[in-house]
Amino acid sequence: MTMNPTQPMPPTPPYTLYTFAMSHYSEKIRWTLDASGIAYREVCLTPVFHLLPALTMGKRGQTTLPVLKTPHGSIQDSPRILQWLREHHGPMALMPAAHLPEIEDVAKRFDAIGKDVARYLYAHSFGSGDEHIKRLWTDHAAPAQAAFIRRAYPLIQWAFRRKLNITAAGAARAHQRIGQAVDWLDTRLADGRTYLVGGQLSTADLTAASLLAPLACPSEHPVYGDPTFRQTMAGAAAPWQVRPSMAWVRQMYARHRGAMHGGVALSPKAA
Ligand SMILES: N[C@@H](CCC(=O)N[C@@H](CS)C(=O)NCC(=O)O)C(=O)O
Structure with a gap:
């Protein structure tokens, strides 16, 4: 790809979502980020090769995806990710407090x-x-x-x-x-x-x-x-x-x- 030197590089989103492309739990978080206008980059991992990244990022002895990597740390487990998003991006229209x-x-x-x-x-x-x-x-x-x-x-x-x-x-x-x-x-x-x-x-x-x-x-x-x-x-x-x-x-x-x-x-x- 050729870059126009006068055009600035697009900023890298602060969040990276580690997923399997076919994972339905990952889809829930992907959809929440998309619908909430929260910028992220997705990295689709390959089964077996996900084990080490999931263990090291999650730090919970679990190998599941999705994991959301943020400048404040990585969050594993989709309900925990939703809770984290609510705490850091609230109030969110998708999670009305009432x-x-x-x-x-x-x-x-x-x-x-x-x-x-x-x-x-x-x-x-x-x-x-x-x-x-x-x-x-x-x-x-x-x-x-x-x-x-x-x-x-x-x-x-x-x-x-x-x-x-x-x-x-x-x-x-x-x-x-x-x-x-x-x-x-x-x-x-x-x-x-x-x-x-x-x-x-x-x-x-x-x-x-x-x-x-x-x-x-x-x-x-x-x-x-x-x-x-x-x-x-x-x-x-x-x-x-x-x-x-x-x-x-x-x-x-x-x-x-x-x-x-x-x-x-x-x-x-x-x-
Ligand atoms: N409670 C977890 C469940 C996630 C889950 O089971 N993910 C599957 C993919 S759909 C997985 O990562 N399996 C691989 C593994 O457990 O190592 C969540 O909500 O994020």
Whole structure:
């Protein structure tokens, strides 16, 4: 790329969001930052190679993403990140104080099924969808990382199955718990409301929509909207597609998702 010497370099945003491109917990934070106009740069990590950065940045003995790196330190765990944003950027329109307890109750309900959603999708796509999964896991990888993931895939898949308890019984329980959350959301929406709490868009909506997005597959999302993802990963979720909850997720995305300013959709393969 050629730089015009008279044009100043764009300032580097103070925040870096470390994610997996396909992580629904990461999507919740990405969406909150985008919708709140908070500038950030996104770094999509590659599974396995995320372990050390997540451990060292999080300092909590946890390897999960997202992690938000700020000039004041790094925050791991999406509810903690939301709390930090509220404390440092408040008052935030997405987290109105008057409705905060209810917003957090709704968010907890959907955070609680995040692992079930991952368990359910992988349980139904390991084997038949391996090529697509390898692509998802290497999309943002450097060439040497991608080569490692492809070679070690059987071992990584085995470790994944153990960590996420991906068994027939685990998938059946995940199905049941996701079903309960979808039932709850259908009931909540039955009075014709658009927003889950307080008549306005809040992190309750963003959390519910993000955590269900891998099942609803809104076309605005660069991973879940991909027709191959829809078929390979989310095919098992077909019975839920007709439910009002899934239409609501797609509607939230169509109305409110907007641009992903951290660059996830554009991230080139690491050099
Ligand atoms: N409670 C965490 C859960 C995040 C989570 O489970 N992230 C998954 C990706 S969706 C992850 O990082 N898995 C890899 C690992 O645990 O090492 C949050 O809300 O941020």
